[in-house]
Amino acid sequence: MRRFRFGLTARIVAVLVVLGVAVFPLYWMLVTALSSNGDLFAEQPRLTPDLGRFGVFVEALAEGKAAGWLLNSLVIAVGTMVLSVGLGIPLGYALSRFSFRGKAVLTVVLLFTQMLPEALMVVPLFALFRRFDLLDSLTGLVLVNSAFVLPIVALILKGAIDGIPRELEEAARADGGRPFTVLTRINVPLIAPSIAATAVIAFFHAWNEYVFAVTFIFDPELQPASVGIANFIGELGTPIQTVMAVAFLFTLPAVAFYLLAQKYVVSGMTAGAVKG
Structure with missing residues (x-):
């Protein structure tokens, strides 16, 4: 039973790692698009999107x-x-x-x-x-x-x-x-x-x-x-x-x-x- 749980946990972790690697480039594009110039060139990069800057998408399309x-x-x-x-x-x-x-x-x-x-x-x-x-x-x-x-x-x-x-x-x-x-x-x-x-x-x-x-x-x-x-x-x-x-x-x-x-x-x- 313990071996079964360990195998299941390992598979779940592997799936999450692969999913993270696949999704991360898309997520980073979103973070970059919603970052200000100050955030882009700061010493510590911004890791979460600034949801208040969604206007950049409207501007890009308009x-x-x-x-x-x-x-x-x-x-x-x-x-x-x-x-x-x-x-x-x-x-x-x-x-x-x-x-x-x-x-x-x-x-x-x-x-x-x-x-x-x-x-x-x-x-x-x-x-x-x-x-x-x-x-x-x-x-x-x-x-x-x-x-x-x-x-x-x-x-x-x-x-x-x-x-x-x-x-x-x-x-x-x-x-x-x-x-x-x-x-x-x-x-x-x-x-x-x-x-x-x-x-x-x-x-x-x-x-x-x-x-x-x-x-x-x-x-x-x-x-x-x-x-x-x-x-x-x-x-x-x-x-x-x-x-x-x-x-x-x-x-x-x-x-x-x-x-x-x-x-x-x-x-x-x-x-x-x-x-x-």
Whole structure:
């Protein structure tokens, strides 16, 4: 009994330590945003937020372009998530269920794309975007982010579909179900956890992306928050409280989205790893 209590206590302490390490950066951003200049440069740092200074968040949203940046980030992230998952489901299904020439090569190519750094593709993509008039366009960022995240989405969903017995699809076809109906009525509900996991991956990839956004977007009104926050850094001074306030607001939607979908992430990733 004593050993059981000790083990339970140790697990609780470990969970609290991990939770503290994960939450502390977000908490420190809040403390910094709500601190005065005197507190920031004092010998003893302030460890608790000054709740009377919440006006810094209102000022950051009202005076600057922070609200527009956050909205742009949301549009890009949601667009990338919808497009990559929407294309990844049929692609993963084709890789899992159909046999065609070059299937193994295509799978290896999809895996190889994850080894390419984004910076390596900036120059050719810039020329391509200029030719098709996709510079200074949120649509262009959605397309390029979807192209980079689609392979991993398709491979995860392929693994999840591999774990579904083929007999279920054969029974549906025997009842007159067409391939698209089988996919949407049989496979999609069964791989819902994996779809949720890939949606989280796609959302976070686009939400945090910086290289393409800073290269392909010139209009400050169209910049996402990941680029806009860097604009606060000036040559003569940087409004630290404003930067931390916007960074805190930039972090919250991503954290909230993950908390809503986190129960599907582990099960979805595990389901996608059952078979290769």
